[in-house]
Amino acid sequence: MGKTESSLSNMALTLITITLLTGAALGYVYKLTEKPVAIAKEKKQQEAIRLVVPEFDNNPAQEMYLIPTSDGDSLKVFPAKKEGKKVGCAIESISHNGFGGDVKIMVGILPDGTIYNYQVLEHKETPGLGTKMTTWFKPSEEDNVSKASGNAFFNWLFGISNNSGGGNTSIVGVDPTKTKLEVSADGGDIDAITAATISSRAFLEAVRKAWYAYTEIVDTHSSATTKEKNSQEGGMQ
Amino acid sequence: MNQWSNFTKGFFKENPVFVMLLGMCPTLGVTSSAINGLGMGLATTFVLVMSNIVVALVKDFIPEKVRIPSFIVIIASFVTIVEMVMQAWLPALFEALGLFIPLIVVNCIVLGRAEAFASKNSVGSSIIDGLGMGLGFSLALTILGTTRELLGSGKAFGLPIFSESYGMLVFVLAPGAFIALGYLIALINKIRRAG
Amino acid sequence: MTYFIIIISAIFVNNIVLSQFLGICPFLGVSKKISTGLGMTGAVTFVMVIATIVTYFIQKLILVPFGITFLQTISFILVIAALVQLVEIVLKKVSPPLYQALGVFLPLITTNCAILGVAIMTVNRDFNLLEAVVFSASSAIGFGLALVTFAGIREQLELVEIPKGMQGAPIALLVAGILAMAFMGFAGMV
Numbered sequence: 001m002g003k004t005e006s007s008l009s010n011m012a013l014t015l016i017t018i019t020l021l022t023g024a025a026l027g028y029v030y031k032l033t034e035k036p037v038a039i040a041k042e043k044k045q046q047e048a049i050r051l052v053v054p055e056f057d058n059n060p061a062q063e064m065y066l067i068p069t070s071d072g073d074s075l076k077v078f079p080a081k082k083e084g085k086k087v088g089c090a091i092e093s094i095s096h097n098g099f100g101g102d103v104k105i106m107v108g109i110l111p112d113g114t115i116y117n118y119q120v121l122e123h124k125e126t127p128g129l130g131t132k133m134t135t136w137f138k139p140s141e142e143d144n145v146s147k148a149s150g151n152a153f154f155n156w157l158f159g160i161s162n163n164s165g166g167g168n169t170s171i172v173g174v175d176p177t178k179t180k181l182e183v184s185a186d187g188g189d190i191d192a193i194t195a196a197t198i199s200s201r202a203f204l205e206a207v208r209k210a211w212y213a214y215t216e217i218v219d220t221h222s223s224a225t226t227k228e229k230n231s232q233e234g235g236m237q
Numbered sequence: 238m239n240q241w242s243n244f245t246k247g248f249f250k251e252n253p254v255f256v257m258l259l260g261m262c263p264t265l266g267v268t269s270s271a272i273n274g275l276g277m278g279l280a281t282t283f284v285l286v287m288s289n290i291v292v293a294l295v296k297d298f299i300p301e302k303v304r305i306p307s308f309i310v311i312i313a314s315f316v317t318i319v320e321m322v323m324q325a326w327l328p329a330l331f332e333a334l335g336l337f338i339p340l341i342v343v344n345c346i347v348l349g350r351a352e353a354f355a356s357k358n359s360v361g362s363s364i365i366d367g368l369g370m371g372l373g374f375s376l377a378l379t380i381l382g383t384t385r386e387l388l389g390s391g392k393a394f395g396l397p398i399f400s401e402s403y404g405m406l407v408f409v410l411a412p413g414a415f416i417a418l419g420y421l422i423a424l425i426n427k428i429r430r431a432g
Numbered sequence: 433m434t435y436f437i438i439i440i441s442a443i444f445v446n447n448i449v450l451s452q453f454l455g456i457c458p459f460l461g462v463s464k465k466i467s468t469g470l471g472m473t474g475a476v477t478f479v480m481v482i483a484t485i486v487t488y489f490i491q492k493l494i495l496v497p498f499g500i501t502f503l504q505t506i507s508f509i510l511v512i513a514a515l516v517q518l519v520e521i522v523l524k525k526v527s528p529p530l531y532q533a534l535g536v537f538l539p540l541i542t543t544n545c546a547i548l549g550v551a552i553m554t555v556n557r558d559f560n561l562l563e564a565v566v567f568s569a570s571s572a573i574g575f576g577l578a579l580v581t582f583a584g585i586r587e588q589l590e591l592v593e594i595p596k597g598m599q600g601a602p603i604a605l606l607v608a609g610i611l612a613m614a615f616m617g618f619a620g621m622v
Contacts, residue, residue: 006300014299018307022314022506029318030502036325044328099619126619127269127389127409258601261460262545266453309513309542313506321502336452339505339552343545345457411451412612419605423597430597 049078052108052117053088056080060090067213075213086111089217092121093210098202100124103133105203107210114175118207123199130199137190137203139170171204176211244365247373253346254377254418255425260346263337264378265414271394274382276330277337278375280323282368284315285347289367291315292355308351309342316341346374384417385409435566442570444618448546449578450611455546459579460604462537469583473576475537477569479519480547483512484568487551488561508551513542546575582611 042061049060060078068074076092088110095103104122109115120134169191171181181204182188183197192200253259263281268274291311299307320338323331331338341347350370355363386392389408391399407413448454455476462472487508495501520538523531541547550571554564585607594603 006302010300011303014307015303015310018295018310022310023503026314026317026502026506027500029321033321033325037321040325040328127406129406258460259457261456262453265456306510306513309509310506313509317502317505320505336549336552336556340454340545340549342505342509343543343548345543348543407613410616411453412609412616414453415605415609415612419598419602419609422605423602426602427597 048106048119048121049080049090049108051119052090052106053080054082054110054116056082056087058082067216069209069213071209073209075210077213077217080108088116089214091210091213093206093213095202095206095209097198097205098123098125099130099196099198100126103199103202103206105206105210107207109211109214112175113177113211113214114173115171115207115211117172120203125199126196129193129196132193132196133199133203136169136193136200137171139172171207176208181208181211240362240365243362244369247366247369247371248376249373251370252373252377252425253370254374254381255422256429258422259349260344260374262340263344264381265411265418267334267337268378268382268385268414269389269409270386270392271379271382273330273333274378274380275375276327277334278371278378280319280334280338281341281344281347281374282371283319284312284341285350285371285374286364286367287315288312288347288351289355289363290360292351293358293360293363296356304356305348305352308348308356312347312351313342346370381414381418381421384421385413388417389413435563438563438567439570442567443574443577444615447574447578447615448550448571449575450608450615452549454549455544455575458537458540458544459575459582459608460601462540463579463583463586463604466580466583466587469579470576471533472537472540473572473579475534475541476544476546476575477572478534479512479516479538479541480550480568480572480575481565482519483515483547484551484554484564485561486511486515488554488559488564491555504552504555505548508548512547512551516542546571578611578615582608585611 045061053060058079058081060080063081064076064078066074067077073094075094078090078092079086080088080090088108090106090108092104092106094105097103101124102122103120103125106119106121107115108117118137123130123133125131125133168184168189171179171190174181179190180188181190183190183192183200183204185192185197186201188204190200190204247253249256251257254261254264260281263277267277288308288311292308295307295311316339319341320331323334323338350367354366358366383393385408386394387398388405389410390404390406391397391401405413408417442448446452449456449459458472458476462468490507490511491501491504495504495507516538520531520535523534523538550568554567557567559567586604589603589607598606
């Protein structure tokens with residue numbers, strides 16, 4: 001083979017040429033993908049916001065602001081408005097006490113303080129157990145499938161019934177002033193995921209943090225304050 | 238060499254995973270579902286084919302002693318390209334595969350083929366070799382991913398096959414990766430011996 | 433994060449071999465004897481800590497300030513490859529006995545994905561320098577723990593009769609699976 005000789009200058013030259021060429025090629029691809037990467041990230045955030053609050057026509061990401069929590073995190077708040085009127089806000093919240101690490105969620109809260117929906121953004125929980133949090137805390141008609149079985153025929157065949165234990169697992173539509181957002185084992189009102197209490201605790205902690213952050217917003221923004229106070233009192237009676 | 242056998246050797250006779258036991262880290266790490274296995278396999282195939290092409294093209298210009306570093310730079314740049322492209326257009330897969338995308342660089346299959354095949358053969362046969370090996374790797378990962386997903390959660394490619402409550406969770410978790418691959422290799426050994 | 437949690441997490445809970453699937457090739461390849469397992473562990477620990485420190489500075493002083501983090505993979509792997517060569521040369525000159533013990537394993541380390549994996553994980557988790565050193569050292573210890581335990585089991589396996597189809601890789605993988613199951617018992621500790 002007509003290989004180039006392994007002299008020092010040849011070796012250095014080859015390596016430098018290759019490095020320069022690949023560096024240039026990578027720089028080009030980076031410029032090419034830079035925008036789509038940013039768009040993909042923004043789209044994912046938009047999608048999560050869209051799923052947890054009612055229909056809106058503003059750009060919540062542009063009006064985003066940060067709220068510090070008592071334990072040193074700061075949560076992102078995305079206000080959703082339709083025709084200038086507030087229809088709810090999406091709050092990105094986090095718990096550091098998951099089974100496998102951090103649990104990051106997006107919670108949508110309506111102006112009256114009830115939880116509209118949630119979306120799990122990031123977690124490292126055990127597959128098949130803690131991962132059920134993506135649907136477990138939603139109303140049962142949506143997730144009967146994942147709670148019992150994926151297939152109606154097999155449900156019938158093996159006699160699996162579609163009840164979720166008759167328990168109280170949904171946080172959707174819940175008013176946190178009236179419902180204690182803790183797992184029932186800790187004296188709360190929400191049933192934990194079977195065999196994944198730690199994951200459930202972490203999830204509910206993240207929801208609570210989002211809600212506390214929310215109550216702080218309404219305290220400073222007068223419009224909803226009085227209403228909020230009333231409902232809080234109502235909850236205590 | 239016969240080009241057809243050059244292409245098909247990666248599928249069974251010299252399957253990188255089941256027979257040559259190469260690239261074990263991504264094989265075990267990403268196959269908790271069939272789709273992740275397939276995605277990883279195709280990403281590796283791309284890197285394998287592209288690096289094989291470039292190595293076959295420049296092989297005569299590279300001095301013997303800096304061969305390996307040069308190959309590593311070439312492979313690493315294609316891995317980075319895959320990383321950026323995937324992040325832009327397939328963000329969900331990018332997150333699922335995570336750390337294992339940059340780690341394609343140290344996948345012994347890629348460097349192994351560059352060193353053992355592409356640095357000695359023409360561009361044409363190097364492409365076929367890369368494609369065959371890559372698809373063989375994808376096949377192995379998809380089989381392992383499907384096995385684990387089916388046994389672990391009763392699904393295949395995300396479609397429910399049987400009740401999730403009958404799934405053996407351990408197959409989705411780390412130990413199941415080792416155990417499933419162990420039995421698959423035993424099975425392949427048996428077929429090979431019979432054949 | 434406290435150092436104690438980093439150490440326990442890296443050695444037991446998120447063991448790089450048995451739960452992160454990094455460094456499987458040497459784990460299966462050089463685990464027939466405890467003594468070679470120990471040698472490999474020594475070499476990996478050595479290179480992993482140095483590589484993590486060097487890549488840490490590359491990330492903080494070059495890649496981030498110049499906005500070229502997309503060159504991360506390529507620069508890290510080059511640094512690791514060069515470092516392995518360097519360690520080999522220096523070791524040969526400075527400490528021949530140590531070179532004799534670790535020498536054979538050094539060339540294998542460039543393609544050990546645990547080294548690159550730990551370097552990237554360190555950057556991803558935003559550790560400071562001391563945390564990075566602690567993390568890489570405990571990861572290497574975790575690697576060694578898994579490797580030496582596994583080698584010990586395989587030495588015993590030599591003495592038993594294994595069905596023909598299961599000999600070699602299949603039985604090794606099954607043992608690794610059971611070992612991984614044992615390590616799962618540490619989950620939830622941190």
